[in-house]
Amino acid sequence: MKIVLDTVVKTFNTFRAVRGVSLEIESGELVALLGPSGSGKTTILRMVAGLEYVDEGRILFGTEDATNIPVRDRGVGFVFQHYALFPHMTVAENIAFGMKVSKTRRSRQEIADRVQDLLSLVRLAGLGDRFPSQISGGQRQRVALARALAVDPKVLLLDEPFGALDANVRRDLRRWLREIHDELGITTLFVTHDQEEALDLADRVVILNEGRIEQQGTPRDVCRTPASPFVTRFLGDANRFTGEARGGTLLVDGQPVGTCGEASGPVEIYVRPADLGWQADGTQVGIPATVQRVIDHPGGRRLIVRASGNGAPEEALELEVPSTTEVDAGAAGRLTIRKADVFPLAQA
Numbered sequence: 001m002k003i004v005l006d007t008v009v010k011t012f013n014t015f016r017a018v019r020g021v022s023l024e025i026e027s028g029e030l031v032a033l034l035g036p037s038g039s040g041k042t043t044i045l046r047m048v049a050g051l052e053y054v055d056e057g058r059i060l061f062g063t064e065d066a067t068n069i070p071v072r073d074r075g076v077g078f079v080f081q082h083y084a085l086f087p088h089m090t091v092a093e094n095i096a097f098g099m100k101v102s103k104t105r106r107s108r109q110e111i112a113d114r115v116q117d118l119l120s121l122v123r124l125a126g127l128g129d130r131f132p133s134q135i136s137g138g139q140r141q142r143v144a145l146a147r148a149l150a151v152d153p154k155v156l157l158l159d160e161p162f163g164a165l166d167a168n169v170r171r172d173l174r175r176w177l178r179e180i181h182d183e184l185g186i187t188t189l190f191v192t193h194d195q196e197e198a199l200d201l202a203d204r205v206v207i208l209n210e211g212r213i214e215q216q217g218t219p220r221d222v223c224r225t226p227a228s229p230f231v232t233r234f235l236g237d238a239n240r241f242t243g244e245a246r247g248g249t250l251l252v253d254g255q256p257v258g259t260c261g262e263a264s265g266p267v268e269i270y271v272r273p274a275d276l277g278w279q280a281d282g283t284q285v286g287i288p289a290t291v292q293r294v295i296d297h298p299g300g301r302r303l304i305v306r307a308s309g310n311g312a313p314e315e316a317l318e319l320e321v322p323s324t325t326e327v328d329a330g331a332a333g334r335l336t337i338r339k340a341d342v343f344p345l346a347q348a
């Protein structure tokens with residue numbers, strides 16, 4: 001089922017939480033709504049679900065205008081961060097609940113068979129008789145998904161479903177969710193504020209900022225060509241310099257530090273830690289800097305450095321070097337830029 005949001009607006013009292021969002025989610029697609037707290041993600045999801053009225057604009061399910069269809073007739077399944085499992089019902093009873101109250105009549109046997117199928121799908125076969133308090137947080141979210149799937153939704157809506165779980169469980173569950181999605185092909189809208197989760201899981205990522213779409217595209221698109229400084233910063237650690245673009249060359253403090261595309265004039269330059277190079281002292285090329293700290297981790301070494309000269313930020317910079325790089329706190333050297341996202345400098 002394709003979902004279309006056409007210039008959707010939502011205002012709470014006088015506050016515009018969603019400011020004219022247009023978005024198409026293709027049938028069978030898994031789309032992540034990604035943005036900082038308060039950017040409007042949950043409000044959009046709730047409007048798609050029918051839990052919140054749309055003030056302006058339309059929401060279409062397929063070709064049908066769903067704007068005024070009540071929640072229970074929309075055919076959506078939900079999973080929220082706080083597992084809303086019924087504590088006094090077993091896992092199997094929780095999964096069966098929606099089918100028992102659904103308009104589609106099913107026999108006892110049909111319901112029991114479907115519960116068993118869903119338990120296997122979410123890899124919890126054998127746990128149907130446990131109560132929610134007798135299973136782990138990750139298992140509870142899998143039960144919540146099975147319960148959402150039980151009524152054959154046309155659309156699946158997930159709001160930070162793994163938000164309360166620890167990092168390793170989250171990673172496992174999102175890979176697992178992707179597999180289930182690929183198996184069932186249900187159109188899925190997933191809300192998260194976690195970039196890694198969105199990039200790992202989704203076919204397409206929609207980045208929101210203050211109730212507007214800042215950029216949408218495949219994970220590859222948004223990572224390779226972020227549309228704005230906001231997107232660059234939101235997608236991951238980035239060091240910011242100011243400088244100038246002239247004839248394809250980037251200059252910081254008048255020194256060439258790398259190349260750039262078509263930009264010309266004053267620019268802001270964002271460089272990921274892995275794209276900033278370190279040259280031990282002796283070279284005259286690059287931005288002068290001093291190492292403040294060296295942090296070893298399993299993938300290499302992270303240097304916390306302070307740069308000097310015009311265009312270098314006052315705050316410390318971070319860069320990644322291979323674990324074989326011999327460097328200690330206090331060392332002086334130069335920074336070079338291997339790759340950068342460059343934007344015209346916004347005038348203050």
Ligand SMILES: Nc1ncnc2c1ncn2[C@@H]1O[C@H](COP(=O)(O)OP(=O)(O)OP(=O)(O)O)[C@@H](O)[C@H]1O
Pocket residue numbers: 012013015017035036037038039040041042043044193
């Ligand atoms: N029922 C409401 N009444 C008044 N303001 C609301 C209501 N629901 C949401 N808001 C406001 O609308 C804005 C967007 O909220 P929303 O929950 O959609 O953001 P979000 O991006 O999902 O944030 P989070 O990641 O923190 O859940 C926020 O400023 C929030 O305070």
